Amino acid sequence: MKRQLSMLGGVSLAVLLTSYAYARGGGARGGGGFARAGGFSRESPAAGGSFASRSGSMQGRQESRQQYAANAQSSRQQELNSLQSSREQAAKNLQSSAQQYRGGYPYAGAYPYGWDAAAVGAAAATGAAIGAAAAHPSSAAAYPAGPPCGAPMATAAGGITYFQCGAAWYTQAYGSAGPVYVPVNPPPGH
Amino acid sequence: MSGFMARVHGYFKTVGALTLIAGAVLAMVAAVGEKKPDARQIMMRMADYLSKAPNWSVTVHSAYDAVQPDGAKVEWNDVRKVTLVRPDRLRVETERSDGAHTLVVFDGKQITTFDERAKVYAQAPHPGTVDDAVVYFVRDLGMRLPLAVLLLSRFPEELQQRVQSVNYVEKTMTLGVPADHIVGRTATVDFQLWIAEGDRPLPVRAVLTYRNAPGQPQFRADFADWNFDIEPLESLFTFTPPEGAKKIPFATAVAKVMPARPRQPAKQGGK
Numbered sequence: 001m002k003r004q005l006s007m008l009g010g011v012s013l014a015v016l017l018t019s020y021a022y023a024r025g026g027g028a029r030g031g032g033g034f035a036r037a038g039g040f041s042r043e044s045p046a047a048g049g050s051f052a053s054r055s056g057s058m059q060g061r062q063e064s065r066q067q068y069a070a071n072a073q074s075s076r077q078q079e080l081n082s083l084q085s086s087r088e089q090a091a092k093n094l095q096s097s098a099q100q101y102r103g104g105y106p107y108a109g110a111y112p113y114g115w116d117a118a119a120v121g122a123a124a125a126t127g128a129a130i131g132a133a134a135a136h137p138s139s140a141a142a143y144p145a146g147p148p149c150g151a152p153m154a155t156a157a158g159g160i161t162y163f164q165c166g167a168a169w170y171t172q173a174y175g176s177a178g179p180v181y182v183p184v185n186p187p188p189g190h
Numbered sequence: 191m192s193g194f195m196a197r198v199h200g201y202f203k204t205v206g207a208l209t210l211i212a213g214a215v216l217a218m219v220a221a222v223g224e225k226k227p228d229a230r231q232i233m234m235r236m237a238d239y240l241s242k243a244p245n246w247s248v249t250v251h252s253a254y255d256a257v258q259p260d261g262a263k264v265e266w267n268d269v270r271k272v273t274l275v276r277p278d279r280l281r282v283e284t285e286r287s288d289g290a291h292t293l294v295v296f297d298g299k300q301i302t303t304f305d306e307r308a309k310v311y312a313q314a315p316h317p318g319t320v321d322d323a324v325v326y327f328v329r330d331l332g333m334r335l336p337l338a339v340l341l342l343s344r345f346p347e348e349l350q351q352r353v354q355s356v357n358y359v360e361k362t363m364t365l366g367v368p369a370d371h372i373v374g375r376t377a378t379v380d381f382q383l384w385i386a387e388g389d390r391p392l393p394v395r396a397v398l399t400y401r402n403a404p405g406q407p408q409f410r411a412d413f414a415d416w417n418f419d420i421e422p423l424e425s426l427f428t429f430t431p432p433e434g435a436k437k438i439p440f441a442t443a444v445a446k447v448m449p450a451r452p453r454q455p456a457k458q459g460g461k
Contacts, residue, residue, distance in 0.1 A: 040256065040258060040264045041256050041258055041259070041264075042256050042266050043256060044254055044255060044256040044257060044266075044403075044407045045400045045403040045407060046254040046255055046256075046398065046400050046403070046407035046408055046409040047254050047256070047266070047334060047336070047409070048334050048335075048336060048409075049252065049254065049334075049335075049336025049337045049338075049398065049409045049411065050336075050337075050338070050339070050379070050398075051339055051348075051349075051352055051353075051376050051379055051381060051398065052352060052376055052377070052378055052379060053378040053379055053400045053402065053403060054378075113377065113378060114339075114348070114351075114352055115325050115328060115329040116325075116328045116329065116335075116338050116339060117378075143441060161436075171438075171439075171444060172310065172436075172438050173312070173438050173439050173440060173441040173443070173444045174303055174305075174310070174311075174312035174333075174438055174439070174440050174441060175332075175441040176332050176333050176334045176441075177334055178290075178292065178305050178308070179305055179308045179310050179438065180441055182441050182444045182445060184444060
């Protein structure tokens with residue numbers, strides 16, 4: 001009988017402790033281009049600190065695109081399903097304010113990334129900046145931060161300062177992360 | 191004797207049964223008491239609070255990973271002092287880890303960004319609210335403004351629109367104030383937020399993971415010195431170019447207005 005009693009008490013205690021532990025658990029737990037210092041790239045899709053990201057870095061972009069496509073394929077349907085109702089709701093909510101944005105509806109063409117998707121975070125690896133700029137002329141992030149050649153010849157024309165490196169001309173402009181040199185047409189007369 | 195034993199036996203059976211019942215009840219009470227808080231509600235409360243506050247300033251210590259060509263990650267960091275006066279004043283001063291200082295100022299009419307080291311600034315007219323200016327600055331001018339969404343008066347709507355799922359992790363005391371730790375996902379970013387408990391549900395920490403980018407780099411931010419009782423001077427939002435500073439265009443404008451012509455390769459002579 002003693003054994004029965006001790007078993008009964010043990011079981012009760014175990015149930016109590018297990019139940020309490022279960023109640024406490026269940027939550028997610030766990031641990032929880034432009035050459036600068038030493039030639040390391042500062043460029044990263046994470047630099048934008050955005051809650052959306054349009055692309056990965058230039059380096060490995062092709063691979064990431066394929067990977068993304070694979071990932072996106074499976075999540076897209078789920079995303080569509082889960083967001084269908086909220087999108088309709090959001091469309092209603094934002095309809096009135098949409099007109100104030102240049103270019104129309106703020107999410108047009110960008111959804112689900114949003115207006116602050118990390119298009120500005122495209123990378124330019126050290127030393128490849130000029131080539132990257134030529135390959136991706138619309139990506140401000142791909143322009144070099146420093147003069148593209150050792151001693152560019154400066155020419156002022158029409159209020160703009162042009163810098164000549166061989167046959168190429170540049171002007172200084174403000175890129176996503178700071179001043180950069182952007183390739184431009186030669187100034188008039190050159 | 192046997193009757194006595196039977197009574198004792200019955201007594202202990204009853205006690206055992208009652209203990210079992212009590213254990214189950216206690217477990218249920220504990221389960222109810224430990225019910226996880228609503229993570230989305232916590233997140234939206236924070237967004238509502240920030241979006242409705244007319245003026246505020248905060249210091250943000252942030253860092254992000256840059257994945258190098260060899261796959262190694264390098265962390266870059268900076269400190270930003272953000273001052274916001276709704277509807278149309280904004281100032282963001284940044285000190286980068288390499289000592290560079292930059293500035294973004296919006297005065298309700300134009301938005302200016304200045305690089306102190308290079309002594310250059312770019313300026314674009316854009317009359318309107320901070321909401322308008324921030325979207326224009328980031329989307330149209332292609333400029334970087336980390337956590338820009340926090341500045342918007344429609345921050346709650348932005349979160350509702352983007353956040354697909356959000357879950358509660360735990361309550362923590364390790365960040366200086368009691369805070370709720372939540373995790374969530376947008377279509378492309380996994381995020382974690384630590385939000386202060388109480389009547390001022392402010393973000394204390396944020397970690398964003400770009401899960402589709404190579405190396406899954408992170409952006410991390412720690413918020414300090416939140417102040418909702420500010421009366422900044424108007425001069426704080428007025429940009430006066432320092433002597434010798436040169437005005438340059440935004441790169442996106444250059445790319446649109448005066449793009450370089452693709453050069454024809456030199457014709458090979460001969461036959």
